[in-house]
Amino acid sequence: MKILCLHGVGSSGAILEAQMANLRRELDPSFELVFVDGPFEHERGPGIPEYQTGPFFSHTEGYSPVHIAQAVDHLKTILEEEGPFDGIFGFSQGAALTLSYFYQEQAADNAPCVKFACLFSTAVPCSPDIETGVAVISKLQTLEYDITDRARRPSRCGLTDTEKEFVEVLQRTVVDAAIHDPLFPWTDMDIYRHGEQDAIPRVLCPALLSQKIQVPTIHVWGRNDYKYMIKMAELARSLCEDSMVKTVLHTGFHDVPKRQPEIKAVLRTIDWAMAQA
Numbered sequence: 001m002k003i004l005c006l007h008g009v010g011s012s013g014a015i016l017e018a019q020m021a022n023l024r025r026e027l028d029p030s031f032e033l034v035f036v037d038g039p040f041e042h043e044r045g046p047g048i049p050e051y052q053t054g055p056f057f058s059h060t061e062g063y064s065p066v067h068i069a070q071a072v073d074h075l076k077t078i079l080e081e082e083g084p085f086d087g088i089f090g091f092s093q094g095a096a097l098t099l100s101y102f103y104q105e106q107a108a109d110n111a112p113c114v115k116f117a118c119l120f121s122t123a124v125p126c127s128p129d130i131e132t133g134v135a136v137i138s139k140l141q142t143l144e145y146d147i148t149d150r151a152r153r154p155s156r157c158g159l160t161d162t163e164k165e166f167v168e169v170l171q172r173t174v175v176d177a178a179i180h181d182p183l184f185p186w187t188d189m190d191i192y193r194h195g196e197q198d199a200i201p202r203v204l205c206p207a208l209l210s211q212k213i214q215v216p217t218i219h220v221w222g223r224n225d226y227k228y229m230i231k232m233a234e235l236a237r238s239l240c241e242d243s244m245v246k247t248v249l250h251t252g253f254h255d256v257p258k259r260q261p262e263i264k265a266v267l268r269t270i271d272w273a274m275a276q277a
Contacts, residue, residue, distance in 0.1 A: 010045020
């Protein structure tokens, strides 16, 4: 069982390997975990302790559709050249990239190169397709809608249900992250009002999907993580078909579970995902 492991932003394959040490010890010996570095050097990411030496990496150079497409293409190259892989273990940005990859492959009617994914503390997933949400973003720009203004009621601006959902998703994830975390990768929320169309991140939400992701996925996050990170993980879960999803909550923060009972719960869901595949 060969598994590709994708780290978070401002981290590395070696750091993720250390983060997953407890989980790895409990895995069946038949599991081969392959840890890779993102292709772009990056500053130290959120939550990476000062004693941890670099270099640090990112899977993306930015979060526009072009940047996400570039990251997805790089992931596809790894899957093809270093595989075959049975699954992906993704953490934070690596988990979000995995969902971007699944979304693109499904939209193109292509079967993904893996059978399942286990996603830890998923960051906000974005689309690699510039056409995703283009009508919604155009409407918001026409209205000069300030997504950071929570006092402005979407229902009073003539927004459709899809447009309202998109605004609400942004507010409870990236807007809150930009307010509370100076290391959040993009903090210019005004880009949704005045930015160039091709530069605007296409945050995925259920209303923008013609079909939810059909790959078996396991979603794992800490009950004590930041609220906006929990909202991102919940958003990621909502993009996936309900019958193909399992959720495991643990007592930690923005991390991989460390306690044995919680690790055992993850292992049981991995067995379930492999059986579904």
